[in-house]
Amino acid sequence: xxxxxxxxxxxxxxxxxxxxxxxxxxxxxxxxxxxxxxxxxxxxxxxxxxxxxxxxxxxxxxxxxxxxxxxxxxxxxxxxxxxxxxxxxxxxxxxxxxxxxxxxxxxxxxx
Amino acid sequence: xxxxxxxxxxxxxxxxxxxxxxxxxxxxxxxxxxxxxxxxxxxxxxxxxxxxxxxxxxxxxxxxxxxxxxxxxxxxxxxxxxxxxxxxxxxxxxxxxxxxxxxxxxxxxxxxxxx
Numbered sequence: 001x002x003x004x005x006x007x008x009x010x011x012x013x014x015x016x017x018x019x020x021x022x023x024x025x026x027x028x029x030x031x032x033x034x035x036x037x038x039x040x041x042x043x044x045x046x047x048x049x050x051x052x053x054x055x056x057x058x059x060x061x062x063x064x065x066x067x068x069x070x071x072x073x074x075x076x077x078x079x080x081x082x083x084x085x086x087x088x089x090x091x092x093x094x095x096x097x098x099x100x101x102x103x104x105x106x107x108x109x110x111x
Numbered sequence: 112x113x114x115x116x117x118x119x120x121x122x123x124x125x126x127x128x129x130x131x132x133x134x135x136x137x138x139x140x141x142x143x144x145x146x147x148x149x150x151x152x153x154x155x156x157x158x159x160x161x162x163x164x165x166x167x168x169x170x171x172x173x174x175x176x177x178x179x180x181x182x183x184x185x186x187x188x189x190x191x192x193x194x195x196x197x198x199x200x201x202x203x204x205x206x207x208x209x210x211x212x213x214x215x216x217x218x219x220x221x222x223x224x225x226x
Contacts, residue, residue, distance in 0.1 A: 089154070099156065
């Protein structure tokens with residue numbers, strides 16, 4: 001059974017810092033990996049999708065990498081802003097049409 | 112496009128009552144699914160559908176029924192509500208094409224409390 005772990009569970013940084021969120025998964029037979037953002041009391045907003053054949057994807061200040069063989073993905077946020085404060089979730093798409101989610105990293109960016 | 116919409120936003124039920132959570136999408140996505148999100152448990156898949164007339168169970172299907180009569184709609188039915196079903200429910204959809212899949216889009220969620 002696929003297991004997805006996100007470290008750290010919570011992170012507090014001052015505004016302007018570059019930061020890295022980590023996601024690891026136990027079964028490397030994935031179709032893709034997706035990073036989401038969730039604000040308190042809200043739904044999930046898709047940030048980046050990396051197909052299993054890709055190594056990274058970029059969107060603005062966000063860069064996600066994927067190392068399928070080692071079961072790891074990172075989400076890099078450059079020049080963090082208070083508006084980046086949210087919970088970040090990674091999810092892997094396995095065989096059988098299932099997305100398996102990590103527990104999330106709760107990020108607080110202080111002004 | 113409205114994307115994925117869910118109704119209601121909030122609901123309180125008494126134990127034993129039944130209800131249907133509504134989900135609709137206007138993106139012509141083949142795949143739709145329901146998740147529940149609980150503190151400390153993350154998001155877990157309840158049921159999913161790969162197209163009209165086709166549904167299957169996810170990780171935690173007990174106590175829930177689904178049907179998919181149209182591409183747009185995927186309602187989730189609670190047959191006899193229990194306090195353990197207190198949760199936030201999210202509907203999601205995506206395109207599918209062979210072995211590749213695409214971004215999954217989520218609705219805003221329904222917060223359900225069962226007393």
